[in-house]
Amino acid sequence: MSAQKFVRITEQPSHHRHLEQMSVRDVLVNINKEDAGVPAAVQQAIPAVEAFVLAAADKMLAGGRLFYIGAGTSGRLGILDASECPPTYGVPHGLVVGLIAGGDNAIRRAVENAEDDGNQGWEDLRQWNITEKDVVLGIAASGTTPYVIGALKKCREEGILTGSLSCNPGSPVSAVAEFPIEVVVGPEFVTGSTRMKSGTAQKLVLNMISTALMIQLGRVEDNKMVNMQLTNDKLVDRGVKMLMEKAGIADYETAKALLLQHGSVKKAMSVLGI
Template sequence: MSKLVRVTEQASHYRHLEQMSIGALLENMNREDQQVPAAVQQAIPQIEKLVAAISDKMLAGGRLFYMGAGTSGRLGILDASECPPTYGVPYGLVVGIIAGGDIAITQAVEFAEDNLEQGWADLEKHNISAKDVVVGLAASGTTPYVLGALNVCRQKGITTGCVVCNPGSPIAAACDYPVEVVVGPEFVTGSTRMKSGTAQKLVLNMISTSVMIQLGRVYDNSMVNMQLSNDKLIDRGVKMVLEQLNNPQLSYEEAKELLLQHGSVKKAVDARTVSS
């Protein structure tokens, strides 16, 4: 393992933030944020390997687990929670776990991230097995809660990955498929909810979206398996049905009835295609 460089803890390039005008604060934050996509781009080869590994496991019936503490943990829960409504997969296929439990989603739980054994204990509650993949999320790359869990996973033959923002971290070394997105010092020194959090959000978007496409949950460029949970999504679904069937004799109301009868764009289109 290379020497850990705590880039995420290095001093901000900016001083005396309290003396800046609001405009200057916003301009400087935006200037820093523009570095994030370039850092993510550098990590694409690593992300590609992780996505391929996750896809293989999930196509074989496995699940994806994200785990982290603080901002990282919340981002994992966000990504996991959006997979069922967006892609129509069952809840529990993609799982987000945060140090300190559900209360930590909205409140800081003191010292929860420092427990080296609790991460694995939380995974065991989900009957984790070698069919699954665990992705650790930690800007620092050192969070004990995540590191302890990944170490046990490796011992038990469970595929592991991570998204970290320091190079040469212990968590990256503990993973089969590490992703390192080094975005540099934060605008507010050490506040990894900023650039590091943005980088992790971008990478998680890439991971879950790419995996769901590999699982066949997208057709062309459309969310054909999305849950029809509100009027906006039903309207979007009706338009998808009309576009994909491309039948000028099919009215909006008929397409809507077809969609609601079958419950998803894919099922509606498949049913109409078979009956035609």
């Protein structure tokens, strides 16, 4: 039996024509209609997401790190998810790392041809002294990005656990990952603009991955972010109310003083023997 021909669904023509002739209302309504199908596509991928999370959790519980690697929108989404783990869950910077083709300059400005270098992804990972203790998730909406594919291939050779997140079925990046995740959302409203539905799908899956991992790592209790960093007044207030609820402290200022003294809800509760 011949292999199924790979088709870039993400590059197929939009189901909508003559966008420039639509009213603003029609543009917004039609984008919303397209977006409405994204959660259902993510739901279909949950078994694959679960498999990756379970494997990644084993590595991280043993002291490993999680790396996201991508180009363009995919790379930026990985960096966004990684950057939010320390303040939200109180984990060290460097436990979850986002890498983008073209380096930090590419976060704000596109770097020409950066994603086409099949060797640079591995070189970027080497800068972090990556080892077989770690986990790498390659993110590529098309599933064809050389920067990502090359990195995952080399990771496999080095015995490093790999996953992929793409929006085309049977893509090249899926073929080189141990734990491929494919969220097939169909053609974009603007043909080929994968920052839209594909980007939304990737953001949802990354939310799921990092949240599930942080729960597995013990960074959440009940449904509370008990290890969050107290970096602004809103988070301090949230932490005070958590502590009041969990420790049965009636006075706000007493709870606040205890929280600020120890730096997190988790540490304050530990001192109280809770």
